[in-house]
Amino acid sequence: MNSPTLEAFSDSTLTSTPPHELRALSLFWLAEPDARLKAKGVTEMRQAYLDRQLSLDTHAVLTSPDQIPGRPARPELVAPLEVKRRAMNTVEGRASLIHALAHIEFNAINLALDAVWRFPDMPEAYYLDWLQVAQEEAYHFGLLADHLVTMGYQYGDFSAHNSLWELAEKTQEDVLARMALVPRTMEARGLDATPALRAKLAQAKDQAAAEILDIILRDEIGHVAIGNRWFGFLCEQRQLEPITCFAELAVKFRAPTLRAPFNVVARLAAGFTAEELQAMKIA
Template identity: 50%
Template sequence: MSNNLFDLSLQCLQESDLERKLQQLNQLLDLWTQDALDFSARGPIERIPDPGRPAKPDLVSPKALPRRGIGTKEGHAALMHSIAHIEFNAINLALDAVYRFQEMPQQYYGDWLGVAGEESYHFQMIREHLYHLGYEYGDFPAHDGLWMTTYETDHDPLVRMALVPRTLEARGLDVTPAMIQKLRAIGDKRGVEILKILLRDEIGHVEVGSRWFRYLCAQRDANPFTQFTALVKEYFHGDLRGPFNYEARQQAGFSAQEIAWLKTL
């Protein structure tokens, strides 16, 4: 069996059986901690329009998702299911960031494997909570917006860091506090606990994106602020609008200039 980082990341990324995928990720993380991985570049790098995922949930456009009130048992579970789906997708996003960009410093791979491991932990926590609510991951439809942007940014790590962690995943920092309030209001203490863990860890994940975005800007002699705002305008679908969690974004590596720009949107 190959111990090549890129082979193993691709294998795990394309694995659609849920249990096998999580198991392969654990093995990959073990090899990283044992310094047992080979970093030789592998070519040609494949474009991946659809990563490995289970047959369920059914993927629909965001507009086709039914609106459910959190006050109902089903609405409560649907909210947790949508968060589980985001965390599952985030495992694939992190693995793709490892596999696709094979010319980066070794620490970059350590950072993104660490993110994949934390996303897997989040997914399993929410899945367990969902089970206690009487549902499984796959019981509700979900949307695929996250992967669409991942696919569109697969040609350049600078564009990927700007758009996936710093734009899409940073939205999680903005919306999670309101979801915590909603879960608190319906007395879901475990859900509140889980979302607090997610918020804390996601600040770290966005910060990883910020750090490597700035590293790549420095390599190319590009101004990070000008680059970031230009890339968001070019690649982001829809309007980037508040409310923004400025404090969390600051902790996640957004500059004062970027925060000031967000305040104008």
């Protein structure tokens, strides 16, 4: 591929020159603490790769900086049970929900970037898939963060928890475990939860927020499908039976217990088989 120009990545706040290779650049943006700048950089990175301005080294073993992912000083991270619940009949309560969703999307950007840089020796299509996920999560984050502003708040104004990234840390040594437990467990849980959250926002007459959740649900079905596709690929490559493998990994890594309600239609659309859902006691 041709060497890239740096115009798409030039910004006075950057402390070093961004790399020209996709996986290294994904690590660069993963380490970026500014949420808005990270989202912008990820969007431009995907376009640069599609425009053949970035190379791809699938074999390189990269070393991360001491502190990843990069995060802003706020929001304050607390234990999940310490995140305050606020009444949905107040602007503050609805804003806290939008903030929680924005934080999930911010973490999802980091998770997708981590999937790109961390795991070598995957097919090019794998890196393209997770690059797409990163860009779409950045889009979701922007929609939610912008909506927060219309409500008089900013991303960082409420506390948040870090459980989504904690599971990523547990699975950092094995791409199979990562594909099994992050998109197929944590992100799939978003498919289950989104319809009820959308209904609450619509009932509160926040139609703009409800429409953002429609976009997120549409795209997240695709993201879970990507996780399912690469989990299946890796199981076939390693000659593992997918249902048994998933159950064993869930126990080994202490994945969160799945709880109803379940969005069976969305899960099927995302590539889960009826047999898998039955084994998970979902259908």
